Amino acid sequence: MSGDGDAEDKGFEQFERFLDEWSRRDFLRNLGVGTAYLAFLAGGLEFLAACASGNTATTSNVKEGGHIVEVSTSDLKNFSSVLTNDYTSDQMISMINDGLYTIDANAQSLPLIAKDKPQVSSDNLTYTVGMRQDVKWTDGQDVTADDVVFTYQLMYDPAYKAVNSPRRGTLATYVDSVTAKDKYTVVFKLKSVFAPFQASHMNYAILPKHVLGGLSPADINSAPWNAAPTVTNGAFKFVSWDKGSQVTLAKNPKYYRGAPHLDSYVFKIGVVSTEVLNQLKTGEVDVAYPGIGTIDASQYDSAKSVDSINVYSYPRLSFDFFLFQLDPAKPASKFFGDKQVRQALYYALDRTAIAHALYFDQATVANTSMPPKSWAYNKDNQPVYNFDKAKAQSMLDAAGWTASGGGTRQKGGVPLKFEMITNAGNKIRENLLVVMQQQWKDVGVDATPKYVDFNKVLVPALTNTRQFDVLMVGFSWDVDPDQSQVWHSRNTAPGGFNGMGYKNPDLDKVLDDAVATLDQAKRKQLYFQMQQILADDVPAPILVFPNGLLSLNKRVQNWQYGTFIGQGGRRVFIKDLFVSDGK
Amino acid sequence: MLARYIVRRVLASIPTLFGVTIVSYFLIWITAGDIVPGVEINPYLRKEDVDRIRHNLGLDQPFWIQYLNWLGLPHLAAQLHLIGGTWPTGLLEGDFGRSLIDGSPVIDHILQRLPNTLELTSTAIVLGVMIAVPLGVAGALRRGTKIDNALTALSVAGVAVPSFWLALMLILLFSVQFEQWHLPWLPSGGAYSAYQGGDFLDRVLHLIMPAIVLSFGYLAVWSRFGRSSMLEVLSQDYVRTARAKGMTERRVVYLHALRNALIPLVTLVGLELPSLVSGGAVVEIVFGWPGIGRFALDRAFGHDYTAVMGIVTFAALLVIAGNLLADILYAFLDPRIRYT
Numbered sequence: 020m021s022g023d024g025d026a027e028d029k030g031f032e033q034f035e036r037f038l039d040e041w042s043r044r045d046f047l048r049n050l051g052v053g054t055a056y057l058a059f060l061a062g063g064l065e066f067l068a069a070c071a072s073g074n075t076a077t078t079s080n081v082k083e084g085g086h087i088v089e090v091s092t093s094d095l096k097n098f099s100s101v102l103t104n105d106y107t108s109d110q111m112i113s114m115i116n117d118g119l120y121t122i123d124a125n126a127q128s129l130p131l132i133a134k135d136k137p138q139v140s141s142d143n144l145t146y147t148v149g150m151r152q153d154v155k156w157t158d159g160q161d162v163t164a165d166d167v168v169f170t171y172q173l174m175y176d177p178a179y180k181a182v183n184s185p186r187r188g189t190l191a192t193y194v195d196s197v198t199a200k201d202k203y204t205v206v207f208k209l210k211s212v213f214a215p216f217q218a219s220h221m222n223y224a225i226l227p228k229h230v231l232g233g234l235s236p237a238d239i240n241s242a243p244w245n246a247a248p249t250v251t252n253g254a255f256k257f258v259s260w261d262k263g264s265q266v267t268l269a270k271n272p273k274y275y276r277g278a279p280h281l282d283s284y285v286f287k288i289g290v291v292s293t294e295v296l297n298q299l300k301t302g303e304v305d306v307a308y309p310g311i312g313t314i315d316a317s318q319y320d321s322a323k324s325v326d327s328i329n330v331y332s333y334p335r336l337s338f339d340f341f342l343f344q345l346d347p348a349k350p351a352s353k354f355f356g357d358k359q360v361r362q363a364l365y366y367a368l369d370r371t372a373i374a375h376a377l378y379f380d381q382a383t384v385a386n387t388s389m390p391p392k393s394w395a396y397n398k399d400n401q402p403v404y405n406f407d408k409a410k411a412q413s414m415l416d417a418a419g420w421t422a423s424g425g426g427t428r429q430k431g432g433v434p435l436k437f438e439m440i441t442n443a444g445n446k447i448r449e450n451l452l453v454v455m456q457q458q459w460k461d462v463g464v465d466a467t468p469k470y471v472d473f474n475k476v477l478v479p480a481l482t483n484t485r486q487f488d489v490l491m492v493g494f495s496w497d498v499d500p501d502q503s504q505v506w507h508s509r510n511t512a513p514g515g516f517n518g519m520g521y522k523n524p525d526l527d528k529v530l531d532d533a534v535a536t537l538d539q540a541k542r543k544q545l546y547f548q549m550q551q552i553l554a555d556d557v558p559a560p561i562l563v564f565p566n567g568l569l570s571l572n573k574r575v576q577n578w579q580y581g582t583f584i585g586q587g588g589r590r591v592f593i594k595d596l597f598v599s600d601g602k
Numbered sequence: 603m604l605a606r607y608i609v610r611r612v613l614a615s616i617p618t619l620f621g622v623t624i625v626s627y628f629l630i631w632i633t634a635g636d637i638v639p640g641v642e643i644n645p646y647l648r649k650e651d652v653d654r655i656r657h658n659l660g661l662d663q664p665f666w667i668q669y670l671n672w673l674g675l676p677h678l679a680a681q682l683h684l685i686g687g688t689w690p691t692g693l694l695e696g697d698f699g700r701s702l703i704d705g706s707p708v709i710d711h712i713l714q715r716l717p718n719t720l721e722l723t724s725t726a727i728v729l730g731v732m733i734a735v736p737l738g739v740a741g742a743l744r745r746g747t748k749i750d751n752a753l754t755a756l757s758v759a760g761v762a763v764p765s766f767w768l769a770l771m772l773i774l775l776f777s778v779q780f781e782q783w784h785l786p787w788l789p790s791g792g793a794y795s796a797y798q799g800g801d802f803l804d805r806v807l808h809l810i811m812p813a814i815v816l817s818f819g820y821l822a823v824w825s826r827f828g829r830s831s832m833l834e835v836l837s838q839d840y841v842r843t844a845r846a847k848g849m850t851e852r853r854v855v856y857l858h859a860l861r862n863a864l865i866p867l868v869t870l871v872g873l874e875l876p877s878l879v880s881g882g883a884v885v886e887i888v889f890g891w892p893g894i895g896r897f898a899l900d901r902a903f904g905h906d907y908t909a910v911m912g913i914v915t916f917a918a919l920l921v922i923a924g925n926l927l928a929d930i931l932y933a934f935l936d937p938r939i940r941y942t
Contacts (some may be wrong), residue, residue: 088796093900096640097704105642183655185641188648240658241705262706262714263900264892265796287796290890297773297790301781304796474905475635478643483636494645504645514649 073331074579074592082601086283087575090290090304090312094263097245100224101173104185106310106585111286113588114268115253116224119148119167119205120217121587122498124579126394128217131276131590132162132225132252137207137217143537146207146217147200154275156227158250164199169228171197171207173239181236190220214534214542215499222587225252254279254594263289280597296321296570299328305575305598309335309567310585316381319568328570334383334582335567336390339448339493341439341455342481342559346511346520351437351488360435361557362404363414367462368455369406374563377450381568385561387550388502392582394539395500395546400554411462422463436465437488442477443470448491451562481518490518493565498586500546503530506553521558574598608930615922622918623693627669627911634661634905640703659702660690661907672699672911693915699908703901708912711897716879718793719893721805722886723878725813730820731871737821738828738867739860742836753825760822769815769888776811791890812889816882820874827870831863838862872928876921 095108100116103109113121119133128136132154137146154162173182175190175197193216195208209216227250234242244250248257254276255268266286272278287304296314298304299322307313314322314330322330343361344351354360374382386403389396415421420428420435428435439455441448452468459466466489471477480487494516496502504510507530510517526549533545569580576599579592638655641647656662660671670676674692679685691697698708741753773790780787789808794800799808835841836859844854883895894913901909 086797097706102705103640104644104647105640180654181658183658185638185647185651185655187654188651189646191650192648237658241700246704246706261892262711263897264718264793283797285796287792287890289892289896290791291887293770294773294791294888294890297778301777301787301790303789303791472635474637475633479636482649497646512649514652516645 073333073581074577081280081576082597082599083280084282085280085598085601086285087281087306087596087598088285088287088304089306089308090295090298091286091288092290092292092295092312094288095266095286098248098257098260099226099239099242099245101170101182101184101186101226102240102245110308110311110585110588111266112224113253113590114255114284114593115248115251115257115271116226117154117253117590118222118224119150120221121590122218122222122583123587123591124581124584126218126392126498126583126586128221129587129591132167133221137221139537143212144195144209146209146221148205148207148221150203150205151275152203154252155273156229156250156252157256157271157273160227160229160250161202162225162227162252163202164205165202166225166228167205168197168199169232170223170226173226173236174223179236179239182239186220186223212535212537214537215497215501218499219497227251253590255284258283274594277594279594299570299572300325302327302572305572306578307568307570308585309569313568314570316379316566316568319379319381322568322570328572331569331571331580332381332566333569333580334390334392334564335495335585336497336564336582337493337495337567338385338388338390338561338564339451339491340385340559340561341489341491342487342519343557344485344488344490344519345522345558346485349485349520352520353433354435354437354488357418358556359414359418360420361560363411363418363462364459364464365404365557365560366407366414367411367464368404368458368560368562370404370562371406373451373454377447377454378563378565381566382563383566384563388506388553388561389500389546389550390496390564390582393496393500395543397547397550400547400550402554404554404557404560408462415462415464420463426463427465428463434465435463436467438467438469439489439491440469440471440477440480440487441491442473444473447565448493452491482516483513485518485520487518498583500542501530501534502549503534505559506530506549519558521556523552523556523558526552526556574600574602604930608926611926611929615926618922619915619918623673623911623915624669626914627672627907628665630902630905630907630910631665631668634907637905639904639906661702668907672908698912698915701901701906701909703904703906703909708909711909712894712912712916715892715894715897718891719879719882719886719895721793721809722812722816722891722893723882725809726816726882727820727871727874727878729813730817730824733817734821734824735828735860735864735867737825738863739832739855741825741829742832743855745833753829757822757826760818763818765815765819765884766888768818769811769885772811772815773888793892812882812885812891815889816885824867824870828863828867831866832859835859835863876917876924879917879920 091107093107095111096103096105097108098112098115100112100118103112117131119131120128121131123129130136132150134149134151137148139146150164150167156162171190171194173179174184174186175194193209193211193213195210198206200206230244230250231239231242246260251257254271254274256271258267258269260266265288268284270279270282290298290304290312292315295307295312296318299307299314319330319332322328343355345355346352347356370384374380374384383391387397387400391398415428419430421430422428439452441452443449449468449470456466456468477490477492481490481492504516506517506521506526508517508522508527509515511520511522529545529548529552533542533549536542571578576597577592577595584591638652638659638661641652641655660668671690672692674690674694674697676685676687676689677691678694680687680689690699692699700707701711737753741750744750776788777790788811789795793808794804841854841859844858879894882891882893883899885891886893886896887899898910898913
């Protein structure tokens with residue numbers, strides 16, 4: 020469990036690292052008041068070549084038995100795939116319950132309960148899925164097409180509106196019907212061609228109809244099964260959920276894809292984020308997974324130096340970005356309505372230095388809105404908005420925003436002065452605004468940071484009132500490269516996530532065309548066009564894709580990680596996991 | 603006589619309880635905004651989902667309807683055939699409702715975590731008393747000496763040091779460093795080991811650090827209080843009389859002075875009883891202790907109305923019952939007090 024090195028030396032090393040990090044923080048503070056900008060630029064810019072995916076197996080001798088403890092900073096909501104959309108619940112559900120498909124390391128569908136890829140009709144509207152006939156619920160009953168139909172009914176059928184599923188909006192829009200052709204064949208009929216359907220909507224864990232089918236729609240929300248799913252079909256079986264404390268799972272020896280090597284798997288819930296690294300060090304937990312209970316980026320170096328654990332850093336689908344106010348009815352649009360101003364402000368940001376100082380190098384600078392590991396990513400997309408202060412200044416001059424004597428730029432007596440908001444309490448975003456304020460000040464732009472409550476102010480500003488000048492937030496893309504939710508003009512309507520008020524008919528057409536074909540090569544071309552248009556328009560520049568940090572005790576073997584793997588939970592590799600000490 | 607007094611007190615506490623719940627409900631309602639508890643905000647979430655789930659949970663209704671529904675007043679009225687329609691049951695019928703986040707009964711959440719919290723806080727209070735009293739006596743007897751000064755410094759530290767900081771330092775030393783030095787180390791979090799834990803020894807090991815941190819704050823205050831109370835008693839006439847009788851100093855201090863000095867301390871410790879439930883939130887968070895305090899905070903951030911209201915009501919009931927019990931006990935302890 021622990022390292023054998025000289026303890027005293029170690030302590031000293033840790034102290035040095037502490038000082039190192041301390042000075043980094045200090046430096047950030049200085050940056051905030053604008054005194055250390057040059058030092059900022061001079062900072063070493065070592066970048067980690069983050070791998071797309073990997074497998075942590077180091078030995079070939081698989082050991083049977085043993086257990087793994089994984090840390091989770093927050094509790095899951097419940098075990099129903101229909102009722103939850105948070106990542107923690109999703110990951111825990113993936114341990115015990117399978118869907119028709121899951122997502123592999125290359126963002127492609129991998130059949131689980133489905134026998135093979137779906138057969139798609141020539142009009143691209145009907146998906147026929149043949150199911151494996153050897154899949155059993157843990158109570159011995161067969162998993163059949165009826166279970167699949169029932170699961171999807173809860174999410175699209177108007178009769179189940181009382182079920183609090185956060186997916187109904189999307190599924191009811193596109194799904195016409197889901198029916199059982201025979202005991203092991205399901206037919207999905209869509210209302211219109213919707214390319215993301217397979218990658219994003221055919222992975223939901225299937226629910227047991229013989230347990231939940233007798234309940235009224237409203238009672239589905241509070242079914243005892245949600246908290247104690249004793250009938251499941253996945254690699255592990257539910258043992259107990261001690262709320263706020265832990266979830267205990269045991270292996271399902273009759274798992275249809277082969278029994279898992281591990282005997283039991285425990286999620287230790289409620290560990291405060293600052294304690295995650297300590298518990299990894301003492302061996303109280305074996306796994307800290309990004310999105311559930313990860314170590315902080317600032318702890319990366321210190322975690323790397325611990326003998327008993329391995330740390331892996333890789334880009335995920337999450338991104339941090341800021342939105343320009345483009346709605347002509349809002350005052351700030353007088354600045355940002357001009358494309359040149361938006362481009363200039365993007366050029367004025369030194370994102371490489373930001374990734375270094377604020378993300379401790381655990382982030383990938385975004386060149387386009389597409390995650391770099393996506394099949395739809397165009398690595399040659401231009402321009403890439405590398406830091407260029409002179410260019411930013413000349414572009415602002417050309418746009419008519421000029422400064423006399425180094426002060427704030429003006430145009431027709433109006434100063435280039437606005438407010439930036441983000442959610443209070445998110446340290447990285449708060450610091451981001453301070454850095455942006457400083458870097459924009461250097462090109463004569465007066466931007467003031469303001470920190471607001473996420474639920475009460477930021478989300479309404481983003482999706483409803485649209486009362487902001489510049490708004491900073493972060494989200495995560497889905498597996499499918501469709502980004503209509505943020506860029507399509509229809510999502511400027513209340514509730515939509517196009518908070519900028521960005522409307523570009525050309526882009527709308529590209530986005531619509533891209534979901535109306537299943538031809539991946541054609542889609543790729545269209546998403547290249549999308550990236551091109553967005554690079555030119557910059558309605559909401561993506562700053563970085565923060566890396567995920569996966570920490571594993573060295574005894575954990577065969578864990579697979581990567582940008583896309585977490586999207587289907589752990590179903591790809593969970594049965595193959597083992598521990599080298601067999602304990 | 604006493605029975606009438608109790609009935610009157612119980613009746614008088616009903617408005618208090620309603621006051622507490624209505625103010626709490628209003629505060630949660632006013633801070634929640636338009637969020638849907640338990641649903642993660644992401645670009646793939648559609649407005650119709652937000653609106654529908656809010657409607658299903660009744661969050662789109664005016665404040666007072668939500669509150670009355672939580673009380674269960676319309677349901678009660680419908681039961682008595684005063685009004686029609688179907689309504690949810692509520693507090694008036696003893697139903698704490700279901701969590702808006704996970705759909706589980708709130709009372710299950712509370713009862714599952716209550717034993718953990720009681721284990722932690724009662725240990726801390728007992729520990730605090732057991733250490734504070736001797737420290738207070740020692741300080742009083744050796745007033746102005748180095749020992750007294752050291753104890754004073756300790757209690758200032760106890761008040762000044764934030765419990766989360768002390769907790770982190772203890773974890774660093776007794777968990778992380780001890781483990782690296784190959785010494786027996788204490789678990790750094792949780793109420794028991796995640797794997798094959800839960801036996802008595804395992805729970806005791808997990809309890810040590812959180813209980814020490816929590817008791818440290820009590821210790822500081824109580825030892826100071828014990829010291830001054832002891833000093834006051836030592837200067838009383840009856841203590842001088844006892845000494846004049848030729849009693850040994852030990853008997854004077856422990857038999858005559860200490861017993862009288864402890865009475866105000868008992869009141870002070872009694873005041874901490876409500877914190878049996880709520881007192882340890884910070885410690886619970888740092889040590890990942892699955893107790894009520896951490897749960898309350900989590901659910902307050904998640905705007906889980908029913909869960910927060912359940913805890914508030916539960917705590918209010920405890921406080922009211924505790925106060926009533928204390929008042930009744932006074933009557934037994936002090937014959938001069940009569941209830942009419």
